[in-house]
Amino acid sequence: MNMNNQKGFANIILVSAVVIIAVVVGYFVLRPKNNTVLQPSPTTGVNKPSDNKPLPAGGSAGRGDEGGIRSIDGKRIILIETSEGEGAEGQSVYYITIDGKDGRSYSFIGDAIFSPDSKQYAYAAGEAGKQFIVLNGQKLKAYDNVRVPMFSPDNKKFAYEAAIGGKWMEVINGQENKLYDGVDAEFYDCNRGFSLDSNTFTYRARTGQNPLETVTVSLPPSTSSFPVELQVSVRSAIEKVLSQSAPRGSKLYCVNVFDNNITMNFDRAITTNGQATFESVFSLISNAIHPLIQGTETNPKYPELKFIITIEGTPLNQIFK
DSSP: OOHHHHHHHHHHHHHHHHHHHHHHHHHHHHSOOOOOOOOOOTTTTTTOGGGOOOOOTTOBOSSSOTTOEEOTTSSOEEEEEEETTOSGGGOOEEEEEETTEEEEEESEEEEEEEOTTSSOEEEEEEETTEEEEEETTEEOOOBSEEEEEEEOTTSSOEEEEEEETTEEEEEETTEEOOOBSEEOOOOGGGTSEEOTTSSEEEEEEESTTSOOEEEEEEOOOOOOOSOHHHHHHHHHHHHHHHHHHOOTTOEEEEEEEEETTEEEEEEEEEEETTEEOOSEEEETTTTEEEEOOBSOOOOSSSTTOEEEEEETTEEEEEEEO
16 A cells, blocks of 8 residues: 555544544534423421421430330330421420320420339420420429439339529429539439338539538338329429419418328418418319319329318318319
8 A cells, every 4th residue: 555545544534533523522512401300309308307296216316315215124115306497596396205106396305214114204304495394294393404303113202303593402202302502413323312112312412612412301101002293293283372372471281182091291281360262273184273173073084083171180172173
């Protein structure tokens, strides 16, 4: 092959390559463009925290309890979910379910526990700038802060710590104990807790900058068959009536709670000049103040439950529903 033929063949190959490249580039440049719109996932918006539905096992709290808080017998579970930015002003909202039901939402959820027999539960919660304990579904008195709820070994007593104005105290079966500048919240090394027989409660507290001191509270034997939340509610109900209707100088008498002929003494019903001033009472059922009811009505959930006001030893036949 002479030199001219070789040059001609090379030119043909070069022109062919240029044409092929031009065709390919032209195809991609000139072809119609398709604007692809991303479609939402079929699961978008499903099972949002705001639905407040029972959560799947495992939870998504993001606070160390993703596996849930389980009862000692392993049959019950408390699940807590955190929803960031869903609340007012972008605050987090916390959702809690007990055994997959009774879902509730709060601006704060703290410690959650089951009782030793796995039949009762309690957790710390908060809303509207206050915190409180929810005991077996019942909201207890609100404080500035609450923490470390605890059941006694016999499951009949209940304690937690509450703060008022920067000072802390133990609340045991609804009874508020002395306020201290600091109360130890730790469970270990016997710093805080019920005795094995459930008849004493020990904790450590301090006044000012003094070292922690050990405080022991003697408790009556657990003879009542009332559920713990009702024992607590009795005292809370009396305190609420006192705060709303007790005039100055009122005399304080005893409220006896009869439980199958077992008497629990809760200190204080009120009178003025020997006359009963209870025009209304606190109902454990509706969580509200109601007029006194004459007769023998009982709590439909706990028929044996009767609250009898005694003035100087004389029953008045007024019964808390």
